[in-house]
Amino acid sequence: MLSLKGIHKSFPGVNALTDMNLDVRSGEIHALVGENGAGKSTLTRIIAGVHQPDSGELSFDGRAVRWSSPGEAKKAGIHVIYQEFVLFPHLSVAENIYIGHERRNRLGFVDHRRTRRDAAELLARFGLDMDPAALVQDLSVADQQMVEIAKALVHDVKLLILDEPTAVISGPEVDVLFRRLRSLRDAGVAIVYISHRLEEIFALCDRVTVLKDGKYVATREIGAVNRDDLISLMVGRSLSDLFPPRRKRSDEGEVVLDVRGINVPGRVHDASITLRAGEITGLAGMVGAGRSELAFAIFGALKTSAGQVLLRGRDISNVTPARAIREGIGLVTEDRKGQGLAMQLDIAANVTASTISEVSRFGLIDRRREEEIARGEIANFRIACRGPATSVSLMSGGNQQKVIVARWARTSTEVLILDEPTRGVDVGAKAEIYRIIQELADRGIAVLMISSELPEIVGMSDRVVVMREGHIVGELSSAEISEEAVIGLATHQSAA
Amino acid sequence: MTMAKANQAAPVPRASLTARAPDFVRSYGIFIFLIAAIVVTFAISPAFLSGANVSNMLMQLAPLGIVVIGQTFVVLVRGLDLSVASVMATAAVIATSFGGQNSDAALIFLACIGMGAATGLANGLLVTKRNVSPFLATLAMMIVLQGLRFAATQGAPSGNIPSLFRQLGSATLSGMPYNLLVMIVVAILFGILLHRSAFGRRVYITGGNPVTARLVGIAADRVTILCYVICGSLAALAGLILSGFVGVVDNFVGRGFELDSIVAAVMGGVALSGGRGSIAGALAGATILVVLSNAVVMVGMPVQLQIIVKGLVIIIAASLYVRPARA
Numbered sequence: 001m002l003s004l005k006g007i008h009k010s011f012p013g014v015n016a017l018t019d020m021n022l023d024v025r026s027g028e029i030h031a032l033v034g035e036n037g038a039g040k041s042t043l044t045r046i047i048a049g050v051h052q053p054d055s056g057e058l059s060f061d062g063r064a065v066r067w068s069s070p071g072e073a074k075k076a077g078i079h080v081i082y083q084e085f086v087l088f089p090h091l092s093v094a095e096n097i098y099i100g101h102e103r104r105n106r107l108g109f110v111d112h113r114r115t116r117r118d119a120a121e122l123l124a125r126f127g128l129d130m131d132p133a134a135l136v137q138d139l140s141v142a143d144q145q146m147v148e149i150a151k152a153l154v155h156d157v158k159l160l161i162l163d164e165p166t167a168v169i170s171g172p173e174v175d176v177l178f179r180r181l182r183s184l185r186d187a188g189v190a191i192v193y194i195s196h197r198l199e200e201i202f203a204l205c206d207r208v209t210v211l212k213d214g215k216y217v218a219t220r221e222i223g224a225v226n227r228d229d230l231i232s233l234m235v236g237r238s239l240s241d242l243f244p245p246r247r248k249r250s251d252e253g254e255v256v257l258d259v260r261g262i263n264v265p266g267r268v269h270d271a272s273i274t275l276r277a278g279e280i281t282g283l284a285g286m287v288g289a290g291r292s293e294l295a296f297a298i299f300g301a302l303k304t305s306a307g308q309v310l311l312r313g314r315d316i317s318n319v320t321p322a323r324a325i326r327e328g329i330g331l332v333t334e335d336r337k338g339q340g341l342a343m344q345l346d347i348a349a350n351v352t353a354s355t356i357s358e359v360s361r362f363g364l365i366d367r368r369r370e371e372e373i374a375r376g377e378i379a380n381f382r383i384a385c386r387g388p389a390t391s392v393s394l395m396s397g398g399n400q401q402k403v404i405v406a407r408w409a410r411t412s413t414e415v416l417i418l419d420e421p422t423r424g425v426d427v428g429a430k431a432e433i434y435r436i437i438q439e440l441a442d443r444g445i446a447v448l449m450i451s452s453e454l455p456e457i458v459g460m461s462d463r464v465v466v467m468r469e470g471h472i473v474g475e476l477s478s479a480e481i482s483e484e485a486v487i488g489l490a491t492h493q494s495a496a
Numbered sequence: 497m498t499m500a501k502a503n504q505a506a507p508v509p510r511a512s513l514t515a516r517a518p519d520f521v522r523s524y525g526i527f528i529f530l531i532a533a534i535v536v537t538f539a540i541s542p543a544f545l546s547g548a549n550v551s552n553m554l555m556q557l558a559p560l561g562i563v564v565i566g567q568t569f570v571v572l573v574r575g576l577d578l579s580v581a582s583v584m585a586t587a588a589v590i591a592t593s594f595g596g597q598n599s600d601a602a603l604i605f606l607a608c609i610g611m612g613a614a615t616g617l618a619n620g621l622l623v624t625k626r627n628v629s630p631f632l633a634t635l636a637m638m639i640v641l642q643g644l645r646f647a648a649t650q651g652a653p654s655g656n657i658p659s660l661f662r663q664l665g666s667a668t669l670s671g672m673p674y675n676l677l678v679m680i681v682v683a684i685l686f687g688i689l690l691h692r693s694a695f696g697r698r699v700y701i702t703g704g705n706p707v708t709a710r711l712v713g714i715a716a717d718r719v720t721i722l723c724y725v726i727c728g729s730l731a732a733l734a735g736l737i738l739s740g741f742v743g744v745v746d747n748f749v750g751r752g753f754e755l756d757s758i759v760a761a762v763m764g765g766v767a768l769s770g771g772r773g774s775i776a777g778a779l780a781g782a783t784i785l786v787v788l789s790n791a792v793v794m795v796g797m798p799v800q801l802q803i804i805v806k807g808l809v810i811i812i813a814a815s816l817y818v819r820p821a822r823a
Contacts, residue, residue: 299711301710301711320713321710321711321712321713322713322714322715323713324713325712325713326713331711333711338705338707338708339705339707339708339711340708340711341705341708342700342701342704342705342708342771343704343705344700344704344771344772345700345701345704349697349700349701353701353708353712353714354712354713356694356697356698356714357694360693360694363693363694363695364688364692364693364694365692365693365694365696365697367692407712
């Protein structure tokens with residue numbers, strides 16, 4: 001049905017995929033698994049014609065193909081269902097299914113009766129029990145997802161790719177989705193199913209392909225592997241020497257930040273975590289597990305509905321970010337451009353952004369002092385640039401990230417939270433950022449490092465806390481930390 | 497391939513030359529454009545640069561320039577203020593509501609600035625605390641002020657403005673209009689505020705990215721509100737000066753200034769998306785508008801053509817600032 005052989009794809013500075021293979025048969029549900037950054041989304045985009053491979057063979061339906069646009073792949077029968085739905089809530093199921101392909105009568109007006117009839121037929125043909133007249137806004141999320149899938153079925157779909165379809169649904173809805181996916185499979189549609197949740201893969205899929213670091217690892221019949229096999233296929237790699245040497249810690253630092261049972265409605269549930277001086281605490285979990293939200297809540301950028309945040313015993317729950325900064329807390333956000341940098345300003349202005357009043361006298365900015373500070377940080381963090389007046393928009397991701405870390409290193413005297421500190425950063429800058437984080441911890445700052453990259457979590461953390469679906473589900477002491485242990489905690493499906 | 501590049505998250509360092517060329521156009525293009533406009537008009541009609549005509553243009557520039565300075569603050573924080581013309585007219589009406597004596601001047605001045613500041617405060621509160629779009633909030637304030645004026649004047653304002661304001665609005669000091677001096681002082685003061693002060697830095701960070709601003713501890717709402725207050729106050733000042741220039745006061749002094757001031761700021765490189773632009777650029781934009789209105793008359797263009805040409809030039813100037821699509 002679909003076969004990829006020796007696919008290479010690189011973006012400037014990164015090899016996204018090297019020697020990638022995939023073989024999907026018609027009438028099977030094929031799982032695609034791998035850590036974040038393993039190359040699943042790049043692979044999906046190549047199959048769907050969003051990206052073109054640099055080299056390698058892609059064949060579909062027995063013919064070698066080379067998509068020049070997503071539209072071409074779609075015409076050939078490949079459809080991708082992303083996590084976000086593109087539905088019109090106030091329209092009916094039938095109207096949504098035929099959006100853009102309205103059933104018309106002879107006068108060119110929309111034929112509502114025909115729309116409904118065709119939709120009912122379509123749904124019945126694929127065994128989807130759903131009322132075509134129902135309004136989308138009244139449907140459960142799982143049913144909305146089926147409408148999204150049904151939109152693809154209007155066309156002659158041969159291959160359906162689902163990207164983390166269960167990230168937005170839960171419990172009984174998952175069972176409904178699975179039942180419907182199986183009836184699609186039995187109707188002859190090939191399905192590629194991407195998920196982090198290994199239980200689902202065992203429950204639903206026929207075969208599984210594992211990716212790691214942009215490379216093909218293995219394809220297995222689902223009956224021929226167990227959970228542990230899969231995890232070791234996904235992880236099995238030796239730690240690189242990116243990380244600064246571990247130092248021996250003679251004693252535990254004192255507790256700096258004590259978070260007690262905080263709640264962010266819909267995001268974080270009853271989370272407790274303690275950070276100690278001089279310690280790097282890794283916060284692991286899958287994307288969407290509530291890690292960033294927990295960080296935002298500590299920093300005062302998200303309101304908590306319950307619980308306490310204690311800084312050296314003082315309650316700082318629900319303060320503003322401005323106050324959190326004054327208390328010596330810093331937050332390096334995950335989204336560099338959207339939440340971290342003032343892109344149109346220069347390095348100096350970005351470094352001092354959280355301490356503007358400190359570099360001002362009588363309300364006027366002391367530019368000389370500001371540039372002096374920036375020059376110091378440029379040297380300290382080895383930021384490649386032409387000087388403090390370089391616009392950050394001209395810099396590489398790694399250097400931009402150093403500018404942000406430099407900003408927060410200046411004000412974070414107690415706690416520094418880093419959310420995915422090395423995302424989109426090249427290897428050299430990565431090592432540099434790790435060194436800086438270690439130095440900050442050595443200075444006695446309590447560091448909380450959120451990361452989806454397991455080697456990073458394992459290589460850097462003195463202690464690892466794992467979140468899943470908004471809850472803190474476990475803590476690993478220094479001796480217990482391993483990629484297997486972290487991934488086990490992060491993916492384990494709760495009994496409920 | 498191009499698609500793949502556009503989807504790439506990590507920015508590729510651009511060659512310095514290609515990156516700097518658009519920067520240069522963005523920073524200085526408006527001044528080059530202004531000089532070109534002046535040279536061309538002068539070539540066609542030498543009288544354009546006669547002392548009397550220059551003085552006339554500068555006198556027209558002052559009220560618009562003062563409004564543009566205020567408008568720049570608001571546009572920098574991703575807003576726009578449609579109420580400025582209404583604030584100007586209201587200031588003019590206030591100026592006639594006293595006895596017309598010079599001894600009332602200080603009182604009139606304070607009342608006008610207070611009215612402008614209050615309008616800005618209302619605009620700012622609506623935009624930040626109630627999340628009303630700047631377009632609607634300032635449009636509503638424009639109408640509210642209009643209604644208040646009609647109620648207060650019974651439709652036809654009467655009375656005189658103190659001669660001091662008339663002097664300020666229309667007299668010259670050996671060719672240099674007093675009102676231009678006021679504009680220059682305002683430009684210097686607010687230029688320092690915007691480009692050198694801590695507040696100005698907060699304006700740029702807030703306008704560039706309100707989320708970042710909040711996360712670095714800036715009270716983004718307060719900064720935004722202050723920008724509207726500055727804009728309202730300066731509009732009131734401009735209204736006072738303009739009423740002194742035209743001499744007669746009606747309910748619509750300053751008509752058209754809301755759009756002219758926005759156009760001038762945008763032509764001068766102040767980005768409607770916020771966070772980019774300077775007072776000098778915005779004032780150059782205002783100067784172009786004034787020069788253009790004057791030039792089409794001076795070169796003897798038919799009235800019907802004048803407006804079309806003005807529109808076309810605005811389109812050309814504004815399109816210079818469209819940021820190049822991401823490589």
